[in-house]
Amino acid sequence: MRFIFSVLFFALMTFSLSAQGFNNGVSGEKTFTFFDKAGRNQATFFSTTPLEDINGTANGIDGTVSFDVTNIAKTIKGHVKVEVNSMQTGIDLRDSHLKSPNWLDAETHPEIRFELTGMKDVKSEADNKISGTATGNFTLHGVTKEISVPVTFIYLKESEDTKKRAPGDLLGVNSKFNVKLSDYGVQNDIIGNKVAENIEVTFNVVGTVK
Template sequence: MRTRLAFALAALMIVAAAAPALAQKFDVPAKGMQTFNLKDERGRNQASFSSKAPIEDISGTASGLGGTVSFDPANVPGTIKADITVEVASMKTGIDMRDDHMRGDKWLDAAKFPTITFTLTKLKDAKIQKGTELRGIAVGTFTLHGVPQTVQLPVTLTYMPASEKTKARAAGDLLVVRAKGKVSLTKAGVRSELLGSKVSDEIEFEFNAVGSNAVK
């Protein structure tokens, strides 16, 4: 009898310990839908990108980031919505001539397609750790050069409730969004004889941004 009771207690303790890990909610005071605006006047919210090609490796950043991430902290995967935009004009690689070519009509054609967008369609394999950090796979539509591609991006969302420390960065609760992935230039309809030699077809990118629910 005692042995069974001990087993039952142990099982209960294991389930209790595992419950927060299985929970799909942030352990934060905020209630209801929260919308985090990724607008950042200081330009610290950035997407970085890199191309590894036989002739040349290129890396750069884009700081013209915008968009929102919304969710109910009590049910993040079921309620999350995200629309993120990056201004092509804000992309730079440290070489003015190359930047002009990159934004030109033979490459990303900033005049015709001024933004690169990502729209989340679902969040899968979401796991929340320590009550405030969510890791999962963001499935969505990545539109580059006006051509939509379905992508799956490993994503990490870190919820930081407002505190004295976070006030130094921005008002309200903060959400740190990190994601990375790859996108094909050929699939995006970019045609250039330099693709494959000077610029790789597959561009790797990382997204690093902080949003606030107090910024409208």
Template structure:
């Protein structure tokens, strides 16, 4: 009887591992979470979040059906202008005193071409959760020459509307575009 119980738990453990696969952690020194908006309808203003973390869990080597989770500290927003950054943190935009983080968790990660994927998931910003779809390019894997760990590279891009998240609701689109372009480049380390 004891052998059967041990065997059962061993099988359960193996099936759990097979179902959820490997975890890939963000290499923060080789990652950027950037955005861009149009200012006064004539130029682009770019920014990023300095503090964010992400992980990928995948049972497949090609990352099909992977699960991606991301969290960013809104207080780390950076547009290379302290006054503008302060305004973005204010209740006029992100209101970091009430909503200090943004989160994303994928609900679908599907291959649509050679190294091309569509990721869908729930993005929460400013207390509002909306489904978003982003384009992903899988840049491949490599063995890091020093750590000997497997790394994977991804580029993620897409667009969303700040009005969907009630960010800058009183700021007209002619001043700051409603459409926000998202661009992320990141390396992940296996294990």
């Protein structure tokens, strides 16, 4: 009886440990960088005004994330930053207003930053895919707040396909969350329109192994 319990306990421990990271045959500490010369990494944002919807992109993304592949929850750390000047909404006048002192003030606060401090609720969705809630400090417009955002990581080992993008292993990172403008002292008027209080932000970035 004691033997059965021991086996069950061991199996449970093994399962819970593997659920904390990838189970794709890779082990050890890995560091990925999000800087992409071609500007393919991007954050997109969506908002509404009484007159129309606003879609935008920001391609000036940089940052790193590092973790132990088999135990992400306890070892993850890193940061992502977005250049405010790389933001585009499809209308030049609106872009310049977005970066002006009345809005994001690109001159005084040139970047939006997320400092990753940990990850919780880590779930293994496939051998190379995990999801969870990333926690960290989000800085926008010079104001820093602790936030938790849902995130999905997909780990691809180097192959002929991945080499087309970059050498080495790749990490696909996807996250979608809302940012409340008033929390960060941003006025939500843009060219006479009242922009919705919550901006929907989506991160679609690929990390290349350092």
